Amino acid sequence: MPDVTQLRAPDLTAWTCPAPLRDHPRVVMGHGGGGALSAELVQHIFAPAFGGEVLAQLGDSAAVSLGGTRLAFSTDSFVVRPLFFPGGSIGDLAVNGTVNDLAMSGARAAYLSCGFILEEGVEVAVVARVAEAMGAAARAAGVEVATGDTKVVDAGHGDGIYINTSGIGLIPAGVDLRPQRVVPGDVVIVSGDIGVHGVTIMSVREGLEFGVEIESDCAALGGLVEAMLAVTPDLHVLRDPTRGGLAAALNEIAAASGTGVVIQERGVPVPPTVANACAILGLDPLYVANEGKLVAFVPREHADAVLDAMRAHPRGAAATVIGEAVEAHPGMVVARTGLGGTRVIDLPIGEQLPRIC
Amino acid sequence: MPDVTQLRAPDLTAWTCPAPLRDHPRVVMGHGGGGALSAELVQHIFAPAFGGEVLAQLGDSAAVSLGGTRLAFSTDSFVVRPLFFPGGSIGDLAVNGTVNDLAMSGARAAYLSCGFILEEGVEVAVVARVAEAMGAAARAAGVEVATGDTKVVDAGHGDGIYINTSGIGLIPAGVDLRPQRVVPGDVVIVSGDIGVHGVTIMSVREGLEFGVEIESDCAALGGLVEAMLAVTPDLHVLRDPTRGGLAAALNEIAAASGTGVVIQERGVPVPPTVANACAILGLDPLYVANEGKLVAFVPREHADAVLDAMRAHPRGAAATVIGEAVEAHPGMVVARTGLGGTRVIDLPIGEQLPRIC
Structure with missing residues (x-):
């Protein structure tokens, strides 16, 4: 069976890895750790690929202007293991994490999106408990989940539940946190x-x-x-x-x-x-x-x-x-x-x- | 070894599954298929848990008002297999999918977020190719990737690259697509x-x-x-x-x-x-x-x-x-x-x- 994740991939040998990344030709756990390895990915892969001035500011959330309104816009994926822990769950993290990223721009979170990646076989009751935790956390934070998406991946290609939340909120006049x-x-x-x-x-x-x-x-x-x-x-x-x-x-x-x-x-x-x-x-x-x-x-x-x-x-x-x-x-x-x-x-x-x- | 995804979970036996979902106590692939099973999850699990009026409209994107500005706000996760295919890649899908969801509200996409869930062991060159495809698709669509996040999950808990994009855009005056x-x-x-x-x-x-x-x-x-x-x-x-x-x-x-x-x-x-x-x-x-x-x-x-x-x-x-x-x-x-x-x-x-x- 072919490795379908590679099927039809462009010729990767023609790609020159930026120097700081050459010690790690494959992704390691540390690339998701928020430290130097994460920063290397952003600086040498994502920022050059995406371009754009806002991303280059690299804040917890982006400050953007739309129709004359100053907004904070932020995203975070949540892959915590275990899904439930003393004091919370992946659902609480998914709401509070993005609410807090917006707050770091001085913005009160107004609307959240919620994208689930569910693993085939996870109990619907677990999904429901996580969703309830999200709803409760959203009400506590005064934010509304306005839009969502659910994908399911085959058993063995996930870990129960992954969640992405993105959020938007107004940045008050006179606030400029950088x-x-x-x-x-x-x-x-x-x-x-x-x-x-x-x-x-x-x-x-x-x-x-x-x-x-x-x-x-x-x-x-x-x-x-x-x-x-x-x-x-x-x-x-x-x-x-x-x-x-x-x-x-x-x-x-x-x-x-x-x-x-x-x-x-x-x-x-x-x-x-x-x-x-x-x-x-x-x-x-x-x-x-x-x-x-x-x-x-x-x-x-x-x-x-x-x-x-x-x-x-x-x-x-x-x-x-x-x-x-x-x-x-x-x-x-x-x-x-x-x-x-x-x-x-x-x-x-x-x-x-x-x-x- | 304990099943840590269940560790500390609330008592699930106390949870009553809404009637339409009882045939599927566990998530099946069809729950992510955009059909009747997906709709059941949204109607009986997510919408009641989250509450809120905007989500209840169930459009491709949500129409929200913020600081007097009418915005479309949308999210989508991408788990396509294989990552590259004739005519595109997961990167192209991730940009165009959310741009199109916003367009279905009549909005021109202005800013996107990008959340990667990378599997430990995926080649950095593959990540770079996908990011380049996203950048090119974003420029073609006239949208800016403004904020991002990267998580890494252990080998065997992902499938190379999953991507969530969320997006915001202005809804022109007089446009009301529902x-x-x-x-x-x-x-x-x-x-x-x-x-x-x-x-x-x-x-x-x-x-x-x-x-x-x-x-x-x-x-x-x-x-x-x-x-x-x-x-x-x-x-x-x-x-x-x-x-x-x-x-x-x-x-x-x-x-x-x-x-x-x-x-x-x-x-x-x-x-x-x-x-x-x-x-x-x-x-x-x-x-x-x-x-x-x-x-x-x-x-x-x-x-x-x-x-x-x-x-x-x-x-x-x-x-x-x-x-x-x-x-x-x-x-x-x-x-x-x-x-x-x-x-x-x-x-x-x-x-x-x-x-x-």
């Missing part, structure tokens, strides 16, 4: 404990128990962002540190803004459960995925007021300052350690734990 | 030969040769729709007859409009290659998928002018009238056969050939 707006002196704030989602998935997938029950932080951040923008529309950039964790989010901002970033390692809120799990597994919490947290770069003069507004919101009750943007070491993220030293926080290569979202 | 606007007397026009994409996929997948080379009709229809709307914005409904073919498209319109539809079977343009392949394989061309054709319900007074405009456009050169909307047999599609009889054209149950898009 890493390019970051300047030295900006204050770096995280909205709460980090690493919770990734450690939750790891614990259920690997059957590990860390003595304490842990639940994913999966949640919609549109309300928190609105509360922050009510203080001032002049926030500089927001990111939700999902794949690649806080480290990847800070590195992307440093690289795109051309400023340095310094964080106080002891100031980063890592709950004991996450710290213990990471110690056992040899992971760094800075690289573990979150699904209901954000990191903000805020002009220094507004930092106190924004922090107060965040702490007054349920999703930001544990918000805290973790660092600042600096002129030194442009494009680089450095942590001051508890011992008084410093260490460089690199962009992760791939993902410590694949398929966490 | 099956509910169809009235008896409307003229039914197809834009050209039917069944070409489905037969192409079948021929390469099954290694069949029908004596004549056949190429997919995969193409963007935005320009053709603009030419039609230039005659009059008062077209009633447009559909691109993809999965389930012309039969499914006509049935959806008949059901949603509450009118009957009569077509002249001999008037439906079926090219000899498609007719021969269907004869050999025992298929009905009315049920075979298209990827670059549309069916229009046009007020009788505008039908001649719209037909002329279609024939003057490269994508509608072979446009022809195939039937009309009638008061008789509301919700039902009937074909007058060459022998003077009639036969009912049912909504297909599933899909004759899975994974054609």
